[in-house]
Amino acid sequence: MTLKQSNYWLDTAAFPAATAGDLPPRVDVAIVGAGFTGLSAARILAKRGARVAVLEAHTIGWGASSRNGGMVLTGMKLDVETLAARYGMEAAKRMYAASLASIAFVEQIVREEQIDCNFSRCGHLEVACKQSHFDAYSRSVELIAREFNHRLHIVPRKELPAEIGSGIYFGGIVDDVSAGLNPARYVAGLGRAALAAGADVFENARVQRIARASEDAKPGFHLDTSRGRIFARDVFIATSGYTSSATPALQKKIIPIGSFIIATGPLPDALARELSPRNRMIFDSKHYLYYYRRTPDNRMLFGGRAAFFPETANTIRRSADLLRRGMIEVYPQLRDTKLEYAWGGTLDFCFDTMPHAGQMDGIYFAAGYAGHGVAMATYLGAKIAEQIGGGRSDNPYEKIPFPGAPLGLYGGWPWFLPFAGAYYKVLDWLS
Numbered sequence: 001m002t003l004k005q006s007n008y009w010l011d012t013a014a015f016p017a018a019t020a021g022d023l024p025p026r027v028d029v030a031i032v033g034a035g036f037t038g039l040s041a042a043r044i045l046a047k048r049g050a051r052v053a054v055l056e057a058h059t060i061g062w063g064a065s066s067r068n069g070g071m072v073l074t075g076m077k078l079d080v081e082t083l084a085a086r087y088g089m090e091a092a093k094r095m096y097a098a099s100l101a102s103i104a105f106v107e108q109i110v111r112e113e114q115i116d117c118n119f120s121r122c123g124h125l126e127v128a129c130k131q132s133h134f135d136a137y138s139r140s141v142e143l144i145a146r147e148f149n150h151r152l153h154i155v156p157r158k159e160l161p162a163e164i165g166s167g168i169y170f171g172g173i174v175d176d177v178s179a180g181l182n183p184a185r186y187v188a189g190l191g192r193a194a195l196a197a198g199a200d201v202f203e204n205a206r207v208q209r210i211a212r213a214s215e216d217a218k219p220g221f222h223l224d225t226s227r228g229r230i231f232a233r234d235v236f237i238a239t240s241g242y243t244s245s246a247t248p249a250l251q252k253k254i255i256p257i258g259s260f261i262i263a264t265g266p267l268p269d270a271l272a273r274e275l276s277p278r279n280r281m282i283f284d285s286k287h288y289l290y291y292y293r294r295t296p297d298n299r300m301l302f303g304g305r306a307a308f309f310p311e312t313a314n315t316i317r318r319s320a321d322l323l324r325r326g327m328i329e330v331y332p333q334l335r336d337t338k339l340e341y342a343w344g345g346t347l348d349f350c351f352d353t354m355p356h357a358g359q360m361d362g363i364y365f366a367a368g369y370a371g372h373g374v375a376m377a378t379y380l381g382a383k384i385a386e387q388i389g390g391g392r393s394d395n396p397y398e399k400i401p402f403p404g405a406p407l408g409l410y411g412g413w414p415w416f417l418p419f420a421g422a423y424y425k426v427l428d429w430l431s
Helices: 036-047 080-087 089-112 131-148 157-162 183-197 269-275 313-330 373-388 417-430
Strands: 026-032 052-055 124-127 153-156 171-175 200-202 207-215 218-225 228-237 254-264 281-284 290-294 300-304 339-350 356-360 363-367
Touching: 026 036, 026 218, 036 052, 036 183, 036 373, 052 228, 080 089, 080 131, 089 131, 089 183, 089 373, 131 153, 131 171, 153 157, 157 171, 183 200, 183 373, 207 228, 228 373, 254 313, 290 313, 300 313, 313 339, 356 373, 363 373
Parallel strands: 026 052, 026 228, 052 200, 124 281, 228 363
Antiparallel strands: 124 171, 153 171, 207 218, 218 228, 254 300, 254 339, 281 290, 290 300, 356 363
């Protein structure tokens, strides 16, 4: 086969039919975005009897929820030492516990809703690109065991062949709690679950404007969409890296960053096992990192920040070339292997590289997953749903500071990404 600029996962998944007909004139909760965050929230709210409309600019799961690597990871983008130094140890403990709970929550949903998405607690492997990175692993493992009551284990360089068929790394660290899944099948399953619970999901309903309003003396919001206007008592923005000018205050705090993936054709069983003997979710220790895994049909899926700008035909084509070179650097065994797929998606980073979830200008939101969104988006969607429903909030990211760009030099278009990319490349060279 020739290389297709298309998403491998989508070729494996069947999506449910969205709600037909016109938008209702009013609902209890309008959720903007039909990805992990929005559908997770819609499922819970509808099960509790709320009238819910999910408004999606494209189709169910169109964005990052179906475009990622399917890695369901513990932890966050920032390491635990940084979390503790910035927020204090007790807050860091709550955040880390939430990351573990988020994986269990995904597993619970998969089981309860019988979602066929190849969910597997295969664990993740982080590989050290430098000796200094490996030396830091022992400090992290000790701290996480002592303060967070969570066990990881170090893999010395001489033992790496049992974990990965590459000789370029200096060792690794394994967390057996992490998981893998097929993200397109998972988000399709979340969509079915939300619809079955009674939520409405409207596709091709791009939200263009949100304004405070009241109807029948009840306060709420008018949402003007490409399919008409709808009134909602509460609004939840669940658009992550695709957040638009409909919510300008939130858009200015979220940086959309492109992440790109290539996939080979199916590999012979022996070669697939050689590349990843334990079928881990694998990523390296660089800032400008690579992440990779075997798929259920033994393809090598290889991703990274090859180009920082969001996906276009041009950035996908350029990224495919760069990622192929990176894949061969890691796995020379794949030098003559043909690629079949290349695609991109848009991640949501905040300026502090942290998740954030709560309320802004009276509107609920959750964003900033920074590549850990499969589990955390599902989890925070549920937490915000509980908050909207009047339940107790135990969301550890609600009250932390949510910074914007220094000096207000960002209006929603990430003009500075080439400079950030160059900075991280230099940092990887120096550190």
